[in-house]
Amino acid sequence: MIARLLVACACVFSWSQLSWGIGTVELPVPSDPTVSFKIWFKVGSQDDPAGKEGLAALTAAMVSDASTLQNSYDKILEKLYPMATGYGASVDKEMTVISGRVHRDHLNAYVKLLSEAILQPAFTAEDFQRHQTNVLNYLDKTLRYSNDEALGKEMLYDAIFANTPYGHPEDGLPASVRSITLDDVKSFYRTHYTAGNVVIGIGGGYDSALVGRLKSELNALPAGAPAPVAKPAPRPPEGIEAVLVDKETQSTAISIGFPISVLRGDRDFYALWIANSWLGEHRNSSSHLYNVIREVRGMNYGDYSYIEYYPNGWAHQFPPPNAPRRQQFFEIWIRPVQNDGAQFALRAAIRELQRLIDKGMSPEDFTLTRKFLKKYVRHYAPTTDLRLGYKLDDAFYGIPDHLQTAEKMFDELTLEDVNRAVRKHLQTANLTIAIVTKNAQALRQALISDAPSPMTYTMPKPPEVLEEDKTIAAYPLKVLPEKVVVVPVDSTFMR
Amino acid sequence: MKQRWVAFALIALYLGIGVAAGAATEKIFPYTYHQTVLENGLTVILIPMESPGIVAYYSVVRTGSRDEYEPGHSGFAHFFEHMMFRGTKSYPGPVYDKLMTEMGADANAFTSSDITCYHLKIATDDLEKVMELESDRFRNLSYAEDAFKTEAGAVHGEYLKSLSSPGFVLHENLLNTAFDQHTYKHTTIGFGRDVEAMPTMYEYSKSFFNRYYRPENVVLLIVGDIKPEPTLALVRKYYSDWQKGYVPPQVPKEPEQTAARRADADFQGRTLPIMAVAYKSLGFDPDNTSLAACLLLGDLAFGETSDIYKKLVIEEQRVQFLSPSFGPSRDPGLVTVYTMVKDTADVAAIEKEIYQTIEYYQANRVDEARLKDLKSNVRYGFLMGLDTPGNVAGGLTSLLAISGNMDVVDRFYATLNQVTTQDIMDAAKTFLAKEKRTVVLVKGR
Numbered sequence: 001m002i003a004r005l006l007v008a009c010a011c012v013f014s015w016s017q018l019s020w021g022i023g024t025v026e027l028p029v030p031s032d033p034t035v036s037f038k039i040w041f042k043v044g045s046q047d048d049p050a051g052k053e054g055l056a057a058l059t060a061a062m063v064s065d066a067s068t069l070q071n072s073y074d075k076i077l078e079k080l081y082p083m084a085t086g087y088g089a090s091v092d093k094e095m096t097v098i099s100g101r102v103h104r105d106h107l108n109a110y111v112k113l114l115s116e117a118i119l120q121p122a123f124t125a126e127d128f129q130r131h132q133t134n135v136l137n138y139l140d141k142t143l144r145y146s147n148d149e150a151l152g153k154e155m156l157y158d159a160i161f162a163n164t165p166y167g168h169p170e171d172g173l174p175a176s177v178r179s180i181t182l183d184d185v186k187s188f189y190r191t192h193y194t195a196g197n198v199v200i201g202i203g204g205g206y207d208s209a210l211v212g213r214l215k216s217e218l219n220a221l222p223a224g225a226p227a228p229v230a231k232p233a234p235r236p237p238e239g240i241e242a243v244l245v246d247k248e249t250q251s252t253a254i255s256i257g258f259p260i261s262v263l264r265g266d267r268d269f270y271a272l273w274i275a276n277s278w279l280g281e282h283r284n285s286s287s288h289l290y291n292v293i294r295e296v297r298g299m300n301y302g303d304y305s306y307i308e309y310y311p312n313g314w315a316h317q318f319p320p321p322n323a324p325r326r327q328q329f330f331e332i333w334i335r336p337v338q339n340d341g342a343q344f345a346l347r348a349a350i351r352e353l354q355r356l357i358d359k360g361m362s363p364e365d366f367t368l369t370r371k372f373l374k375k376y377v378r379h380y381a382p383t384t385d386l387r388l389g390y391k392l393d394d395a396f397y398g399i400p401d402h403l404q405t406a407e408k409m410f411d412e413l414t415l416e417d418v419n420r421a422v423r424k425h426l427q428t429a430n431l432t433i434a435i436v437t438k439n440a441q442a443l444r445q446a447l448i449s450d451a452p453s454p455m456t457y458t459m460p461k462p463p464e465v466l467e468e469d470k471t472i473a474a475y476p477l478k479v480l481p482e483k484v485v486v487v488p489v490d491s492t493f494m495r
Numbered sequence: 496m497k498q499r500w501v502a503f504a505l506i507a508l509y510l511g512i513g514v515a516a517g518a519a520t521e522k523i524f525p526y527t528y529h530q531t532v533l534e535n536g537l538t539v540i541l542i543p544m545e546s547p548g549i550v551a552y553y554s555v556v557r558t559g560s561r562d563e564y565e566p567g568h569s570g571f572a573h574f575f576e577h578m579m580f581r582g583t584k585s586y587p588g589p590v591y592d593k594l595m596t597e598m599g600a601d602a603n604a605f606t607s608s609d610i611t612c613y614h615l616k617i618a619t620d621d622l623e624k625v626m627e628l629e630s631d632r633f634r635n636l637s638y639a640e641d642a643f644k645t646e647a648g649a650v651h652g653e654y655l656k657s658l659s660s661p662g663f664v665l666h667e668n669l670l671n672t673a674f675d676q677h678t679y680k681h682t683t684i685g686f687g688r689d690v691e692a693m694p695t696m697y698e699y700s701k702s703f704f705n706r707y708y709r710p711e712n713v714v715l716l717i718v719g720d721i722k723p724e725p726t727l728a729l730v731r732k733y734y735s736d737w738q739k740g741y742v743p744p745q746v747p748k749e750p751e752q753t754a755a756r757r758a759d760a761d762f763q764g765r766t767l768p769i770m771a772v773a774y775k776s777l778g779f780d781p782d783n784t785s786l787a788a789c790l791l792l793g794d795l796a797f798g799e800t801s802d803i804y805k806k807l808v809i810e811e812q813r814v815q816f817l818s819p820s821f822g823p824s825r826d827p828g829l830v831t832v833y834t835m836v837k838d839t840a841d842v843a844a845i846e847k848e849i850y851q852t853i854e855y856y857q858a859n860r861v862d863e864a865r866l867k868d869l870k871s872n873v874r875y876g877f878l879m880g881l882d883t884p885g886n887v888a889g890g891l892t893s894l895l896a897i898s899g900n901m902d903v904v905d906r907f908y909a910t911l912n913q914v915t916t917q918d919i920m921d922a923a924k925t926f927l928a929k930e931k932r933t934v935v936l937v938k939g940r
Binding site: 078083105106129130140145147149248249251294298299318335336337368369373376378383384457458460 | 545548592596598600603641645646647648653656658660661662764765799800809810815867869872873875876878879882885939
């Protein structure tokens with residue numbers, strides 16, 4: 001009886017979606033000579049079937065970067081070319097967005113192409129082969145061999161979210177991508193690219209008739225929505241759990257993290273934001289970790305921390321939108337250090353996190369950081385396109401304007417609020433660590449022995465730094481042998 | 496997060512500029528600008544635009560790795576990008592950092608072969624304070640030897656990080672092979688041996704600063720929510736005391752290349768083979784139609800709508816990517832086609848396809864419609880990129896570093912707009928001649 005009721009509810013829900021129309025997120029800016037589109041499908045890599053990891057990303061590519069029933073792929077490129085624009089898909093764990101931006105002079109022609117891509121993808125064997133091969137080359141070669149930092153981060157995410165729907169790269173795994181067929185893509189598209197699963201995001205200098213046109217066109221998608229995926233429940237690390245990737249490399253990339261239960265919209269999120277900005281503001285010399293590891297000791301290029309997923313950090317000064325998640329994690333990113341300084345850098349970062357937890361922010365740091373953030377947050381989304389992206393994320397989290405809330409919360413929150421949130425949500429006893437390094441076995445032994453790892457410099461250092469170095473070098477991490485695994489780089493993601 | 500895109504405004508990205516579709520005299524740059532040269536030689540460009548409360552503040556130093564002509568000292572332009580955040584006697588590094596933090600400034604810098612650019616996005620209210628701080632560090636930078644050595648360590652870390660990328664290995668070998676004398680021979684970060692030796696060069700670093708960080712060698716570009724007259728008055732207040740003293744670098748002239756070159760390099764990891772096919776170009780001249788045609792040729796012949804792209808990327812799928820990089824440079828630099836080949840055994844055949852494409856453009860005129868589409872692409876790419884003060888300023892920095900003058904923007908547009916299909920064919924013959932070619936192939940293990 002209960003089951004029947006649920007089925008009935010689901011039907012009514014689908015019908016109401018159709019009846020009341022597809023959801024929209026609008027950001028009209030009449031003075032903007034361009035129009036931005038972000039067509040959001042509530043699907044992501046968490047929806048990948050077991051053994052077919054990478055299917056959501058491959059499907060999105062076959063929609064956004066391939067032929068339609070009306071035009072071959074090269075014809076689409078030709079038509080977009082004089083407009084100096086395009087459209088593309090971003091796929092994260094929970095969200096797929098087909099987005100693009102066009103000058104008003106080309107609006108009609110562009111909307112036609114975009115609409116055809118979403119509604120009538122051709123799913124040709126040639127396009128499929130192109131994308132599948134490109135993804136495989138990326139997974140086999142680029143991800144593992146061309147950017148140690150990206151590999152380290154991906155290994156960290158893989159370990160934190162193991163055995164959950166978040167537990168694989170959005171692109172999939174070499175074996176799973178090889179197993180995906182064109183029929184898998186078609187079937188995934190039919191079930192996930194539906195009228196009940198789409199939200200139209202539009203911003204800039206458009207008129208309301210365009211919204212009506214898009215709604216009406218996208219209503220041609222099949223009705224209904226796929227079954228929701230349960231929120232991931234990652235197993236928290238027990239003690240220090242480290243995965244060391246053994247790779248012939250001249251420097252060592254380190255990432256540290258653990259799941260946290262705070263999301264945008266929570267009061268504690270904004271409290272943690274203030275503390276985290278002080279500890280590790282992304283690509284900013286105000287970051288305390290940056291100060292300790294790079295500025296004072298010259299060990300590397302930068303050191304940062306995060307309270308939510310931050311995609312492609314090396315390419316962005318501010319967090320790009322459209323990677324929202326129901327389950328977040330805390331992360332420290334130590335950019336590559338010389339191999340013999342790896343253990344010291346790791347100790348320094350973890351020690352600083354623990355000092356923040358123990359001592360809390362000082363009143364001076366709190367005041368300064370709050371002042372910084374209140375203005376800095378205004379640089380997050382300077383364009384219509386970015387603001388629209390943030391609005392979609394707000395819709396995902398079901399919250400009012402996140403960036404405005406932040407400005408307000410930065411005024412409201414007290415030092416006590418911040419330090420309480422730090423103590424509640426951050427810790428150093430249970431961490432996942434991913435390290436890409438040369439001679440990983442030796443580092444494993446060093447971690448297990450926990451013997452001091454003194455730092456040496458080619459230049460004189462002030463006595464207070466050398467004194468502090470002694471404490472850092474001996475900072476106990478208490479790593480148990482069974483918690484450290486070494487993986488040859490050739491074996492990574494080969495499951 | 497995974498992202499994929501079909502088509503985008505390629506040209507605008509590397510030309511930093513677009514062409515007008517209308518008459519040659521039409522000015523494409525849509526904002527009124529105010530250019531002034533102070534008595535000490537500092538060029539000031541002010542561009543008011545609608546951007547409530549936000550200002551982009553760009554200090555463009557017309558010095559890049561090109562200016563590192565003294566043997567053993569490559570990498571210093573980039574190194575200065577780092578040192579400039581170490582402060583002055585009035586505002587030592589930590590004080591400067593704290594003030595920037597209080598202002599919530601989005602502050603950063605970058606270096607390339609022709610430019611070192613310090614850029615900030617700030618609140619209009621903070622403009623005067625920023626001007627005080629920026630003028631101070633450009634005049635009075637001061638750092639102790641220990642801080643210098645520490646920063647050298649960070650730069651070495653950056654170099655090591657780059658080495659894990661096969662693209663960097665390709666670029667480093669390409670420049671080293673293509674150039675004999677000119678300083679374009681080294682990458683912006685410098686030769687590895689020079690970067691390692693940096694900690695010993697404290698005295699030299701001060702000489703580098705004294706010669707190049709002078710008002711005659713700097714363009715100050717301020718864009719956004721500003722009023723020109725009071726802003727210029729502030730600039731005069733804070734920058735007029737800056738003493739002249741620029742000593743131009745003795746950059747060696749590159750002898751004319753007379754024979755094709757090639758080099759293979761190994762990458763200590765896995766990668767598909769990556770190849771660069773490069774040709775010597777000309778130094779930037781906004782009125783040179785032949786150069787403008789060469790820069791447009793790259794996209795026509797090898798861009799996403801070219802025949803070879805359709806064949807190798809879309810239909811036969813023999814390459815992972817094919818991408819032209821035909822941009823302007825202050826001195827004669829390179830225009831380059833990059834590709835990543837899926838099968839090592841196919842590399843020679845792909846290289847041949849590239850030469851055949853060049854031969855085609857040397858013997859045939861491109862369709863009028865394709866050239867028209869390209870001009871439209873450049874125009875709309877440029878216009879769509881002018882949406883924030885930071886993007887406007889960022890789009891102008893390259894040309895300002897190369898030329899030092901705003902008027903080249905409209906002049907270069909006019910020249911691009913006049914390019915004909917005959918010019919394109921002539922450029923293919925002149926620029927993409929076999930004897931000017933350098934090919935580098937990087938293979939993984």
